[in-house]
Amino acid sequence: MQQPSVQEAAPEAGAYRWVALAACTLLIGAVSVVWHSFSVFLVALTEAFPWSRAEAALGFSIFVICSGLTGPNAGMLIRRFGAGRVVLAGGLVLAGGLAATSRVSALWQFYLCFGLIAGVGFSLSGWIPVVTVLQTWFRRRLGTATGIASAGVGVGIMVLVPTIQALILEAGWRTAYLAMAAGALVVTIAAALVLREGPLARAPVTGVAAVEDDPYLIDRKWAERPWSLHLALRTGRYWLLLVGFFLASFTSQQLLAHHVAYLRSAGVAALTAAGIVGVVGIASIPAKITWGIASDRIGRELTYTIGASLVAASVAVLWLVPVLGPGWLPYLYAVLIGAGYASSATLPPIVAADLFRGPAYAAIFGGIALASNSGSGVGAWLAGLIFDHTGSYHLAFVIAATGVAVSAACVWLAAPRRVRRVTGRQPAARALGEAARSPAGR
Template structure:
């Protein structure tokens, strides 16, 4: 048989999937994509929770404009906190169904729309619907749950560090947005302050999420022992919703988070009003 025929009949050998090295040109693109995700999430969390903590400033403005009782105005914030917390399971399902990118963009749109509507409230129920329900859903959609899923997908080997970096955006957002909201209220009034925050939210969160954020690259398959590829995962029990709710660790962790949030949020919403009552301008 001729040599060229033997070579044609010989089965073609391919390298195993785990042994295929992506081209060097793809690696900088992946690093750049991860960096864009990190920056976009950092700023998005700052804007989202910056509004959350700015409510203490708007509470004083609502009291002065409408003359409502402090408990009524603070009640809208309590509803916001409750809706934000209870919507967590729904947000988790939406993230699994549509991906974190779509959920964050939709949440930014809902939050911007809620702030625009809040600029035109004239009754207590308006406040509870726009801030307590719609803004809470917007914060949930653009906030913590989808952001953690997004960051975990992009930084599987350094998820703790990456989440620490983006969560610092919350502190930066509070530091910048709360005094900014107060300056807007003093200079242009409560209505225009809410409109400005709505525009800022829409202009950043929606375009940044759609243009800068991409789905996380697929995880590299594990190689055989001794290969340079990722090591196979160790054998660990697989937690499901049914199994986790039966453990005291789950309920204990939940109780700690509930108590901590209740104590801090209960004081947070009244801080600015307290300072005003004691003569701080």
């Protein structure tokens, strides 16, 4: 039986793609709160136990690194068993880890329950299944679809992080972890029931047939390769993405994991600081959608660089808070970091799909997720270590600003624009595709 061409599958195959997108948005919004609520738990844990900020932040670092280490395997499991089953398994593990975290009484127990168990469950039920499903439903507007799904993270931050802070103040951090466990379980079960791969999972996405059907393709030789994780690791482009997205997360998590503690030490009240985290979520919602649409219009590299510039600006504003006094500066910081870090959440899976589209995409992106999560873990831990030794985050801020600049340079050097044009360049792309399919073009 002849496989459907990419062109036949590309018209996004009916209304169910919107069901898949809605499920992905709900899933990532609910699950990501486990990650982004740590900044409010950090204060509660260091008040409840004789742990330093570096010791407590190391638990978060273990969480994100274990999540990253699970990434390539999560991709392989999705390819074998399907996204729905993997999300269900991940939800069970995540809920179990969070419930166990609510009972910890020693630091090693926190590392085990939150760091290891919840970290593995987060990877199996979070971003990797979402981006894997989306790239099988959307081709022309993958950036837009990914931006919409990623905006779910912002909704989760906006609504749930302040709620969790209020719950911590009212009922304690143990009850808050139990509530997160219940929420994660309900949402992952619901999402698992409707998530499935789209028609592009069955269409040829590598090789000559796919190349001839892709009107946006520029580098035919690159796209014809039968991409696998092993083959991607042998390319300079993949290593540039690993380094670039490592540094992006390294930078953002130095800020996101510690900004509540930093703002509290600058005189901001607990609920106000949590509300500022909510502003981060609010700012990230339109930003993630905007970055996705913009990347389809003006290109991945330029879009990513604009977002990185906003992160650098947020570092400067946060540094000024204790100098000039809280006032409105924390809210400006929240808008800048919310909009800026959103680009590093939205763009990596899109860039990876531009460069390494194929049946092994989930495993290839899993490797990128490992690098990204490792950056998050190192960044969160290093900022805490710097504070414990110097009593200040100033050195961490300098390192963060440098890291985000190098990250943007890596994306430019990886140059996804030289493999596929974005839809904003559609007329030229269509002409190229027609030329490739004509007898002269062959």
